[in-house]
Amino acid sequence: MINKSIPERLAGNVYEIDEEESHIDINQELARSTGSGKVLVKVCPAHVYSEKADGSIGVEYAACLECGTCLAVAAPGVLTWHYPRSGFGVTFREG
């Protein structure tokens, strides 16, 4: 077995990006009032979430690994998340 770092393994992923529909929506008001926005920025392994200068949370859904971590940590109602439509999303090449 060849030892590879996590970034090396992730570099092999292939993404089919749905340009018409995001599979993640965020309620900015709830993200701010519950503190979930800052938590999302910290926990997402793909850096999908970012804090903007105005305090809102940016969502770059194209990089999503579909791991579900954000759903586990966000307060109820902060996220609307579903898997990408058929034919879109990430394909893992390394396990």
Ligand code: SF4
């Ligand atoms: Fe990030 Fe995982 Fe949530 Fe996708 S499912 S946005 S990779 S935490």
